[in-house]
Amino acid sequence: MALLDDDRLFPSEPVQRDLARDLYEGVRDLPIISPHGHTDPRWFAEDQPFPDPAQLFVTPDHYVFRMLASQGVPLADLGVPRVDGGPVASDGRSIWRIFARHYHLFRGTPSRLWLDHSFRHVFGIDRRLTAETADWYYDHIADCLAKPEFRPRALFDRFGIEAIATTEAATDDLRWHRMIRESGxxxxxxxxxRPDGVIDPEMAGFADNVALMGQQTGFDTTTWAGYLDAHRARRAYFRDFGATASDHGHASARTEDLPQADAAALFGKALNGRCSAEEADAFRGHMLTEMARMSLDDGLVLQIHPGSRRNHSDAVMATFGRDKGFDIPGPTDYVSALRPLLNAVGMRPDLTVILFTLDEAAFSRELAPLAGAWPCLRLGPAWWFHDSPEGMRRFRETTTETAGFYNTVGFNDDTRAFCSIPARHDVARRVDCAYLATLVATGRLDGEEAPEVARELAHGLAKRAYRL
Known part of the structure; x- marks a missing residue:
């Protein structure tokens, strides 16, 4: 039985389905622009084989292991590393068997689409993953991973990736990017x-991170002026390794434009660990405006990813650390929160601020109207929990009438799971073509314009917005 329907995600109505098929044929093989994600640059620097199927598909992918955890599978049994160095499963085949035994849990989810696409198109598998086929799958994928054509650089070329962006902390030495560059x-x-660790006073190690940034740049980061200069120096260092964007994962979208004396005073309290929760939030908000001003000087696109209530499980945080599937969306205000930044620099067309949300109610109420007015604003695609066929469709339906297509930035995959990148882009291209087909069929978009819009959504908007 085929793992994938050729017409998946297209409309069931025949006329619209034919339109969607035609549009999709024009974009399915366009190069991939992956402007925001979390793949490991070490993969491309060292170009070593991936260790085993479990390390490729299960252990690093929070979409996968959070679903299994929701059904009572311990994270340690899936090989997820503990921050205290305690024992976890290390046998890839055993981890894979657990995954296969629970594969039915992914029915109807975007993860199932991504996984089945990867199995079929990357590894040539045409049978379903079950407990009975688990060992056959494992052996087949492991055999593939031992071949040169399945190493990271070969897959990069095979996937048709034109450019991919990783995400590193502000104090990262970028050794793997240097190795990539020197390899030729x-x-x-x-x-x-990604400067969260040196901007958020509530993050563990904030003062130590700021001190390290001072050591790296030669600026006195115990002073407000030196701290800002150190950011400028680190941003320049990142730009030297190809960076075109910064990324900010704050709990809220709050911005502030404080007098410099007030900002300096807050910074001093933050360094000394004396900020209240309100003061820490105000400092983060002010630093978004400072980052926007720096973007006017150095050209980095400013991405804001707010609204995740992170590390909801204290026990998982204590045992396994951050980014282990227990980050939960919450409501987010944008209109009042962004006003200080926008009134400071928002009318500058040479600034690009890309807004993301986990609060879908904000799309039509706040985000589309904001992006439909302020020159600097663009809307990032449906993100994280809404990076799904229905989430992408809702995004287009709730934003297009107010903000149009050209105040959005196409698609980005935001993934750690390398083999899912072409699958995620394929889903986005299918959903967008299905949406365009409905506009054409209902007389809201000229049929001659639709192919151009499809190409923009699949490739052009992201390439331009991220200056790639």
Whole structure:
């Protein structure tokens, strides 16, 4: 039985389905722009084989292991590393058997589409993953991974990736990006400046991170002026390794434009660990505006990813650390939260601020109207929990009438799971073509314009917005 329906995600109505098919044929093989994600640059630097199927598909993918955890499978049994160095499963075949035994849990989810696409199109598998086929799958994928054509650089080329951005902390030494550059390999892998660890006073190690940034740059980061100069220096260092964007994962979208004396005073309290929760939030908000001003100087696109209530399980956080599937969406205000930043720099067309949300109610109420007015704003695609066929469709339906297509930035896959990248882009291209087909069929978009819009959504908008 075929794992994938050729018409998946297309409309069931025949006329619209034919339109969607035609549009999709024009974009299915366009190069992939992956402007925001979390793949490991070490993969491309060392170009070593992936260790085993479980390490490729299960252990690093929070979409996968959080679903299994929701049904009572311990994270340690899936090989998820403990922050205390305690024992976890290390036998890839055993982990894979658990995964296969629970594969039915992914029915109807985007993860199932991504996984089945990877199995079929990357590894040539045409049978379903079950407890009975688990060992056959494992052996087949393991045999493939031992071949040169399944190493990271070869897959990069095979996937048709034109450019991919990883995400590194502001204090990262970027050794793997340096190795990539010095290797002479032509694949375009760029970094992204993620300064949360030196901007958020509530993050563990904030003061130590700021001190390290001072050591790296030679600026006195115990002073407000030196701290800002150190950011500028680190941003320049990241730009030297291809960075075109910064990324900010704050709990809220709050921005502030404080007098410099007030900001300096808050910074001093933050360094000394004396910020209240309100003051820490105000400092984060002010630093978004400072980052926007720096973007006017150095050209980095500013991405804001707010609204995740992170590390909801204290026990999982204590045992396994951050980013282990227990980050939960919450409501997010944008209109009042962004006003200080926008009134400071929002009318500058040479600034690009890309907004993401986990609060879908904000799309039509706040985000589309904001992006439909302020020159600097663009809307990021449906993200994380809404990175799904229905989430992508809702995004288009709730934003297009107000913001249009050209105040959005196409698609990005935001993934750690390398083999899912072409699958995720394929889903996005199918959903967008299905949406365009409905517009054409209902007389809201000219049929001659639709192919151009499809190409923009699949490739052009992301390439331009992220300056890639």
């Amino acid at each position: 390999w032509p694949g375009r892998v760029v970094t992204t400046y």
